[in-house]
Amino acid sequence: MPPPSRRGEMSADTLATAKPAVELEGITKRFPGVVANHDIRITVEPGTVHAIVGENGAGKSTLMKILYGMQKPDEGTIKVNGTEVAFRTPSDAIAVGIGMVHQHFMLADNLTVLENIVLGAEPKKGGMLDTATARKRITELAESHGLRVDPDKLVEDLGVGDRQRVEILKVLYRGARILILDEPTAVLVPQEVEELFQNLRELKAEGLTVIFISHKLDEVLDIADAITVIRRGTTVASLARNEVTSARQLAELMVGSELPTPETRESTVTDRVALQVAHLTMEADGYRPVPKGTSVETYVEKLRADGKRLLLDDVSFEIHEGEILGIAGVEGNGQSELIEAIMGIRAAHGGIALGEQDISTWSTLKRRESGIGYIPEDRHRQGLLLEASLWENRVLGHQTRKPARNGIWVDRRAAKADTERIVKDYDVRTPGVDTLALALSGGNQQKLIVGREMSGAPKFLIAAHPTRGVDVGAQAAIWDHLRNARAAGLAVLLISADLDELIGLSDTIQVIYRGRLVAALDPSDITPERLGGYMTGAIAGTEET
C-alpha cells in the first residue's frame, strides 16, 4: 500500500526551509546515435509548479522518464527531498512519492476506471481485490480534488478529459507528492485546460510539487512558478516566472531563433467548389445501406427517431478552391469519422462531391486517384510504414499513380527520384531515401508525409493535426507549404487541436460538436477562448461569417 496522501501537512511556512523536492545533477542519457540528455541540471522547489519547455526531441520526456525510473541515466544523480536516489523501476519512484502522467495516455481500455487506478497498488482483503475500499478512496480523492469520474465505467467509454482525470487520480491514489505531467494539455480544449490548472493550483496549495511539460508557452506562463528551458538535451536557462516577460522570449530561448506564427494573408478563396459534403451521417453501431427507394434524409430522420447514436449527424459544408476550412472541436466529436468518411475508409450516408463528381460510392483508392490528399491525424498509425524505407513510404498511397507506378510494377527508380525531390523541397533531414522511416524524428516524418500528400497536384487536402508534436521550425515550414498550395488553388480541410494554428490558417472555421456542425465562425474575429466555448457546447448558435 502506498502511503496515504498527507494533505495540507506541508504548509507555506515550512516551504522556506524545505529541501528541494527534486534535484537533477548532471543527467546524461545517450541513445544509440543520439544524446537525449546532456548534463542536465534542474532544481525543483517543493510546493511549486515547475515547467519544462523545449522543442520536439529536446529531451524532456526522456528526462522525466529517468526521474520516474523508467529509464536509467548514463551519468548524473537524482535527489528527491534531499536524499539521493537510484531508481530501477517506476515502483521505486512511486515509493518515494513521485507520480507521472505520460505524454500519451497509459490506460487499459478494457479495464474499468477503478482497475486502472488501483493497478499496481491494489488494496487486498483475504487475497481478493478489495474493490469496496478502492472505490471509497477513489471517490474521496475525486471529491477532494474536483476530479469527477465514475470508477465503474470502462475506460474505453471515456472522453479525453475524463481520461486525463483518471491519469491524475492514478498518481494521487499512490499518494504522490511530486507530480510529473508530460504535455497533459495537448488534447484538451481551453476550458478543460483551465479546469486542469485549477486542479493543479489546488494541489500546489496542498503542498504538492508539480513538474509540468508543455509546448504551449502561454499555458506555461499561466501556471508555472519556475521554468526550465531545454535545448538539444541540455538546460539552457532556468528562470523564475517573474523573470520571464513574454512567450516570445521563452520561445527564442527554446529554438535559439525567431518564432514563427501562422498568420492569415489575403484571401485566395475562389467561387469554384472543390469539395461538397451533404448530409453526411454515420451510425455508431455499424453501417447499413439505405434501403432502395428511401432517400437519405428520411432514413436519417428515422435513425434519429429511433434514438440511434450518430457519430456524424447531417454534416454539410463546401470548400472552395483556394480555401482552408478549419474544423474546431474537442477530440472525439466526430472529426476522425468525418475525415475517414471523406477518405472512404468508413462508410457513411450522404453525398460527397469532388468538383462536379459524386464520389460517395468510390473506394479510398479511387478518391485518392482523383486528387484527394490525406495527412492523417496519427502519422505512425495511418501515415507511415515505419519499417520501410523513405521511398517506399513515398509510394504509399500513390501505388497506382505516376511516378511510383509503371504498369503492374512499382517504378523504384522514379519513386526514389521523387523522394529525393521531397527530401529537398520539404527539408526532410535524412541521410538518404533508403533510410527506414523509423530512423527519422517525428517532425521529419511529418514533413515527408506532407511532401508526399502534396505531390501529384491534389485538388483537395485533408490535413489532420499537420503539426502535432512537431517542433516550431518544422511547424513553420509545414504552414508555409499549406499556404502556398492554398494560393495555388488547393482546397484544404484542416483539423487541429492547436487553436492558434486553426485560427491563423483557416479562411472559415466550423465547429463540430457531438457529430454536428454547430457553428460557422470567422477566424478574423474569434479568440481561442470563445472558440473553446463553442467547442464545449458552452456557447450555442452560429455567428455570421
Add this chain to the structure above:
Amino acid sequence: MTRFTKYHLVLVGIAVLLLLMSLVRVASGQNDITSSGTFAAALLLAVPIGLAGLGGLWAERAGVVNIGLEGMMVLGTWFAGWAGYQWGAVAALIAGLLGGALGGLIHAVATVTFGVDHIISGVAINLLGPGVTRFLSEVLYKEGTPAADAGAGITTSPAITGKTWEPSLPLLSDGPDLLGKLESTHWFLLSDLAGILGGLTRNVNILVVLAVLLLPLTFFVLWRTAFGLRLRSVGENPWAAESLGVNVYLIKYIAVVISGAFAGLGGVFLVFVSTKYVEGQTAGRGFIGLAAMIFGNWRPGGLAAGASLFGYADGLQLRSSGAVTSFFLFGAVLLLAYLIIRARRMLAPDQPAELAARSPKDYTLMAAAAAGMVVLFWLWVTVDQLPNEFVFITPHVLTLLVLLVASQRLRMPKADGVRYRRGEQH
C-alpha cells in the same frame, strides 16, 4: 446491471437449447442426443480441450499468443507417462504439469525476453514437442531398458501405476441411480435432463473434477485478485502496467508458464484416460483448445462452452453416427426460429418505418435461411447414414458454423500478440 441481464440471457439460452435438444431427440428417436453416455463422453473429450483452452486463456490474457499449446501438451503426456509408470498417478500429474510448464518457459523466453513473434515461437514448440518426446522414447524406452521390460515401447510408456478415484453422486447417479432410472424412461425433457446430469456426475474421474474446478478458479484469480488484474492489464496495455510499477516481464513469464502447465495438465488427463503415454494421442487438441478459447471470447465461461460443444459433437459422432443426422433437424429448427423472429419483426404493425427501411439484403438473407431450412429438413428425412468421413468432421463444422454467427462479437485482449519491450513505448 449488464452482468445481471447477461447472466439471465445465458440461463434462458441454456433452457432453450435443452428444449430443442429434447424436441429433436423425441422427433428423431436418437436417444444418444441427450443420453448420459454421450454426456460422459463429451466430458471426457472436452476436458483436455478445455485445459488446453485454459492454457491459451492465461497466456493470451497476458498478451502472449500461444499456438504452441499442442507441443506443450505433448510434453505433458510424455512426462506424465514417464513419471507415472515409476512413481504413480500423483507423480504423473506433477511431471506432466512440469513438462508442459517447461514448454511454456521456452515460449516465454522466446517471446518475452527475445521478442520473437508469438506465432513463430509457438510453431517451433509444436515442432520441438513431438521431436523431443520421440527422442526421449527412443533413448529411454528402447529394447533392453527397464522401461521396455515394464511394457514400454517407442510409441508408448508403460502403464501408470496406482488408481485414480472416480466418484459418483450418491443416490442420484450411484447406487439406486435415480437419474439413470429417469433417463431410461425416455420422457420428454425430464429424461433428457436426467441423462445430462447423470452423464456429468457418474464415475467422474477426479482429474475431471479438478479440471472443471479450474474454470471458476481461473475466473476468480484473473478477475477478482490483484494478481489477476495485473495479468489482464499486461494483456491490455503493458506500457500502462509498466508505468505503474508492474513487472510486466515477470507477469508474462508466470502467465505463459502457467499456460504451459495447463496444456501439460491436458496431456496428463489424456494419459490418465489411456493409463499410459501413447505417441500422438494429443491429436491436435492443443489447436482445438485454442479455437475453443477464441470461440469463448477469451473468457473461462465461453471457453467451457466451446470445449463442451466440441466434446459433445465428438462424443456424439463416436457413439452414434446416426444421431449426427439429427443435427440437420436441429439446424432446420434453428433456422425456422430465426425466420419466425424476423417475420414477426417485419410484420409488426407498429413499425412502419422499419418496414420502409428494409433492404434487399434482408430478403436475400431470409430467402437463404428458408432455403437452408428446407434443404436441412430434406437431408434429415432422406439421409439415415452419412459417410463416416462426414460424421468425423461434425465437431469441426459445428465450430466453424458457430464462429460464422458469433465471430463479430469477439474481443481479444488489446495487446495480445504484441511484442513488448521494457522502456519502448508503442
Add this chain to the structure above:
Amino acid sequence: MPAGLNRALLTVAGAVIAIVLAIAISSVAITAAGASPLHAFAAFFDFGASERAQSNAIATFLNRAVPLFIAGLAVAVGFRMNLFNIGVEGQYRLAAICAAYVGSTFSAPAPIQITVIIVVAALVGGLYALIPAVMKVTRGVNEVISTIMLNYIAINLSSFLVRGPFAGQRAEGQLTTTTPELPDSAMFPNLNFVFDWFGLLPPTRGGGVWGFLLVAIALGIVIWVVLERTRFGFNVKASGLNGPAALASGVDPKKMIIAAMMLSGGIAGLIGLPEILGDKGAFNSNFTAGLGFLGIAVALLGRNKPVGIAVAALLFAFLDRAQGALQIANVPPSVITIIQGVTVLLVVVANEVTNRLALRLEERRAAQELGTNKVEVAA
C-alpha cells in the same frame, strides 16, 4: 546500399550462430542418448559409399526440398501480410487429390496434360483457401481457427473422395486406396540427365530427381518478383507492416485478404504435385502428409523471403535425408526433429536480435550523418 548489405550480413551471421548453437544443443542430446555426436554428424554427410548410393541420396535430398520449398512459399505469402494460413495442410491435400483425379480422366500431350493438372491443383487449393478468406472478410472469423478446422475437414473430405467418387483401380493384393493411375503423359520428366553432366551415375530412385524442381524454381522467382517488384507485392508488404496505413493509402484490406489467401492456397495446391507427377502417379493413402505444417517452419526460418525459404527447405531436406543414415550409425533419428525445432527457435531468436541490432545501427547511422546538418541549422 551499404545499409542493406549490413543487414544481410548481420542476418547471415545470426543464422550461422543459431545453427551452431542448435548443433551444440543436439550434440548434448546425442551424447545423452549414448551415441557419439561426431558419428551422428558424419551420418548427415554420409551420402553412401557407392556412386549409386550417392546419386540416390542427392535425389532424395532434392526431392524432399522441392515440396518443402513450395510449402514454405505458400505459407510465406500469407505471413507477409500477417495472415496466418495454417490451412496449407488441408489445401494441398485436397488440391492433390482433385488434380490427380482430373489428370487421370483424360490423356493429352504431356505439356497440356501437365499444365491442366497444375492449374487444377492451384485452383482447388486457391478455392479452398477462399473459404477462410471469405469468412474473415465477411464475418471476421479468425483465420487461424478456421484454417485449422478446415484442415480436419479437408483430410476427411479427401479420404472420402479417394475411397468414393475418385477411387481408382488398384493392383491385386494392394491395400492402398488410390485414385486412378495417371497416364504417362502426366508424368513430369525427371532431371537425371544432370547427373550425366557431372559424370555421375543417375539415381535409380522412382523417377530420379523430380523435374518439378524446375517448376519450383520458376515459382520461387515469380513469387519473388510479385512480392518485391509489383504493386500487388507492395500492397502485401504495406498491409503486413501497417494495416491501417495501407487502408488509408487506398489498399482494400478485404481484397488483399482474399487475394493473398487465394495466392497462398494456389501455391499450396502445388505442394503435392512433385510427388504425384514425379513418382507416385496417383494420389493414394501413402501420400506425404504434414508438409503444410513443415512449410510454416520453413517459411519462418526463411524469413518469408523466397531465397531464405529455399535455403531453409534445403536445410530441412538435408537433415531429413539422414533418417536412414543415422539409423545405420545407430543414432536415434528423432535427433533430426530436435535439430529442426531448435534451429527454427534459435534462428527466429537470432533474427529478432540481429533485426533489432540492424535497426539500431540504422538509426545511429542516420543520426550520425545528420549530426553535421544539425550544426548548420543551429548556426
Add this chain to the structure above:
Amino acid sequence: GGGGGSTTASEAPTGAASSEAPKSALKVGLAFDIGGRGDKSFNDAAYAGLEKAKTELSAEIKELSPAADGSNRGDLLRQLADAGYNPIIGVGFAYGEDIKKAAEEYPDIQFAVVDSASNAPNVTGLLFAEEQGSYLAGVAAATKSESSHIGFVGGVENDLIKKFEAGYVAGAKSVKSDIKIDIKYLTPDGDFSGFKAPDKGKVAADKMYQDGADIVYHASGDSGLGVFQAAAAAKKKAIGVDSDQRQTVKETDLQSVILTSMLKRVDVGVFEFIKAFQGGAKGGANVTYDLKVDGVGLATTGGEIDDIKDKLDAARQDIVGGKITVPAKP
C-alpha cells in the same frame, strides 16, 4: 543368395560396401512402417521374426524406421539395397508401391512386403488372412455372447482393417445369423491418429457396451487400450488383435477382460521368408499366412475360450478345408 547391390540397366559393378562383405554372409534389411520399432504390435512382431533369423540363421540384420510422415519409405529400401542388404523386407501394405519400384531398380535383390501382394519377379508378398482369424474371433464372440450383441472397433477405416471387420462379421453371423453387431471406426483413411486414440476407443466401446453388447473386438492399435478399459468398466469382454494382448498388456485388470486375441504372426512370416531365401527361394509369388499354416489364429492364454474349442476347431477345419470362404471385404 548374397552379393546384392548390383545395378539395373547400367553397366556399373557392385557397390563398394557390398563387395567388401563376405560372400556367404546373410545380410537382412528390414524397413518398418510408421511408428517403427517398439510399437508393441505389428512392427515389433516383424522385428521378432528378424531377430529370430539373427539367432537361428546367424544373419546380420539392419532395421530402419521411416520418418513420421512416411515420406521416405522408398528411400529406406534403397539405402538398405545400396548398403548391400539382401533380402530386404518392407513391413506394411504402404510399402507395396515403393517395393515394386525398388525391386525393378535392384533386380538382383530379393524383396518381401508384409500385407501386400507380390508385384515384381523379385518380390515376395507376405499376406495374412486376417479375415480368417477374425472369422474365428467372430465365432468366439458370437458363441460367448449372452446378449446376442457384439461390437467391432476399427482404428482407421482402411481396407486392411476392413478385412478384420469382414471376417469378424462373417464369423459371428455363422453362429447366429441375427446377431447384432455394432461397428465403429475412429478415423478415416489417411488419418492414422485412430490407432493412437485410447480415449476415442473407450468412448466408442462404451457406447457398444451400454447398448448391450458384451464382447467387442478391436483392430485399432493402441486405441484398443480404451476398448479394454471400457470392457473392464462395464465388466464385459473384449478381443485383442495382432499379438496375444493378454500377455502384452501389462495391467492385470485389463488382462482379465481379454477373451482372446486374433493373432497375426508377422514374426513367422518374416522368419519363414528369410529362411526360404537362405534356402535359395526366389520371389515373384505370394505366401499367404492363413489358418492352415497358423499364420493367423486365436490366442488361448487365460483359457477363456477353452470351452468352445470344439466349435472353433470345427470352424477352422471348414475354412482350411475350403468349405467356408471368408469374405475379405465387408
